[in-house]
Amino acid sequence: xxxxTERSFQKQPTVFLNRKKSLPSKKKKGLRYxxxxxxxFKTPREAIDGTYIDKKCPFTGNVFIRGRILTGIVLxxxxxxxxxxxxxxxxxxxxxxxxxxxxxxxxxxxxPAFRDVQVGDVVTVGECRPLxxxxxxxxxxxxxxxxxxxxxxxx
Amino acid sequence: xxxxxxxxxxxxxxxxxxxxxRKKRKFELGRPPANTKLGPQRIHxxxxxxxxxxxxxxxxxxxxxxxxxxxxxxxxRIIDVVYNASNNELVRTKTxxxxxxxxxxxxxxxxxxxxxxxxxxxxxxxxxxxxxxxxRINKKRSKKLMKKYELRKKHAKVEPVxxxxxxxxxxxxxxxxxxxxxxxxxxxxxxxxxxDFYLRKIKSKKAK
Numbered sequence: 262x263x264x265x266t267e268r269s270f271q272k273q274p275t276v277f278l279n280r281k282k283s284l285p286s287k288k289k290k291g292l293r294y295x296x297x298x299x300x301x302f303k304t305p306r307e308a309i310d311g312t313y314i315d316k317k318c319p320f321t322g323n324v325f326i327r328g329r330i331l332t333g334i335v336l337x338x339x340x341x342x343x344x345x346x347x348x349x350x351x352x353x354x355x356x357x358x359x360x361x362x363x364x365x366x367x368x369x370x371x372x373p374a375f376r377d378v379q380v381g382d383v384v385t386v387g388e389c390r391p392l393x394x395x396x397x398x399x400x401x402x403x404x405x406x407x408x409x410x411x412x413x414x415x416x
Numbered sequence: 417x418x419x420x421x422x423x424x425x426x427x428x429x430x431x432x433x434x435x436x437x438r439k440k441r442k443f444e445l446g447r448p449p450a451n452t453k454l455g456p457q458r459i460h461x462x463x464x465x466x467x468x469x470x471x472x473x474x475x476x477x478x479x480x481x482x483x484x485x486x487x488x489x490x491x492x493r494i495i496d497v498v499y500n501a502s503n504n505e506l507v508r509t510k511t512x513x514x515x516x517x518x519x520x521x522x523x524x525x526x527x528x529x530x531x532x533x534x535x536x537x538x539x540x541x542x543x544x545x546x547x548x549x550x551x552r553i554n555k556k557r558s559k560k561l562m563k564k565y566e567l568r569k570k571h572a573k574v575e576p577v578x579x580x581x582x583x584x585x586x587x588x589x590x591x592x593x594x595x596x597x598x599x600x601x602x603x604x605x606x607x608x609x610x611x612d613f614y615l616r617k618i619k620s621k622k623a624k
Contacts, residue, residue: 269501269515270613279607281485281571395429 271314273321295321298387300330302401308374315342317392318372319399326399328388333367334406335382343396344371346384369398381406419446450596452476452512454494459599471599476512479601481520481589488532490524494601495586499618512601514594517614519586525605526582533572534565538582577611588614 265271272278275294295309298319308320316322333346346367351360369386371378378384382405386398422444424436443465455475462470482489499517500506506513522538529537557565574582581587588611591603606614 265613267501268617270610272610277484278609279485281573394423394426 273314274316274323293321298326298401300326300387302326302385302387305374307376308372311374313373315372317342317370317399318374319387319389319401320372320374322372324389324392324399326387326389326401330385330387330401331367331398332383332385333369335378335380335384336366338371338378338380340368342371342373343368343393344378344384344400345369346386367398368393368395369400370396371400375400375403378403379406419448420444421446450474451509452595452601454497454510454512461599470597472597473512473595473599473601476595476601479520479591479593479603481602482604483525484604485607486529486532488525488528490528492524493521495519495521498588499614499621504621512591512595514591516591517606517618518589518591518603520589520605522582522585522587525587529572529574533568535569535572537574538579538585540583575607577615578605578607590614 273294276292278292293309295304297304304320308318311321313321317324319326331348333348335344336347337345346369347364348367349362349364352363353360367386369384370392382403384400384404385402387401388397389399391397392399420440422440424434424438427433447462450472452473453475454477457477458473458475460472460474462472464470477494478491479494480489480491494512496519497507497510497512497516498519500511500513501515502513506516512518526537529535578587588606589603590606590610591601593600593602595601
């Protein structure tokens with residue numbers, strides 16, 4: 262089914278793949294587990310139709326979104342299935358009655374359901390249980406950066 | 417206690433070193449691994465946090481394996497560890513861990529199939545069945561009962577790769593429990609795509 266690039270067989274643990282062929286089976290759009298993460302987030306087409314296996318995906322894996330929902334812009338996409346986002350905010354200094362710019366980088370898990378993500382896109386992330394040493398958030402929605410539509414890039 | 421599961425000894429996300437704030441605590445303790453081997457059963461119980469028990473299996477030879485597509489589970493003897501996705505060393509030392517691929521004794525499943533469907537499974541063409549096996553398959557049944565068996569026979573087909581495995585008497589299965597935690601080695605028989613995947617991996621390892 263999926264791209265079996267690992268040394269063990271990748272599958273969704275809740276899906277039983279070996280039903281007997283002769284048994285009367287209800288055609289269930291290709292035997293895939295996916296869920297609605299709630300809070301009004303639409304689960305992407307790619308998560309339902311796709312064949313990837315990702316246990317940390319909020320739509321097809323074993324994580325639940327609860328707690329905070331934050332946004333950020335994509336900074337780096339060099340890790341496997343996780344990206345670095347940057348969150349900017351203003352900090353108020355009382356003595357001068359003025360604000361100063363501050364930012365924080367955050368590593369968040371990016372499900373393979375989101376295919377067209379470029380550096381600079383605005384991304385909505387939701388809190389989940391710790392997925393690794395620094396990753397506690399999972400990408401729920403990607404909105405393209407303003408002005409990136411139909412722009413000509415060198416390659 | 418030497419093994420601890422704290423995060424204090426790790427560096428920060430920025431790479432900076434962390435100075436320890438406190439001594440190691442009991443709730444962060446870790447215990448040495450079980451490394452369950454194949455052999456006559458030996459299980460030690462461990463007293464854990466809250467007074468609860470964990471059954472550390474040190475040696476196991478039987479397990480409850482399930483045949484998913486037929487919805488049947490039987491206790492069988494584990495014969496050999498054949499593949500481990502994490503570490504080839506664990507295959508060499510025949511260590512039973514979750515998600516290791518093992519060969520199990522196929523006879524309880526064959527017995528169940530033959531009594532359930534009244535059809536022979538994995539028998540060589542020309543071999544003569546012994547008395548009890550004949551009796552099992554061709555038991556004297558009432559006409560009503562025969563109708564039930566005729567209905568069942570419609571879905572009795574087993575995939576050819578599995579049938580070959582039954583012929584040799586050894587079936588490939590995957591361990592699904594954690595022997596070092598629950599003291600049991602349970603799992604499921606590999607079928608379909610998973611079976612093809614692991615057969616390929618085992619073959620490529622042997623070819624090396």
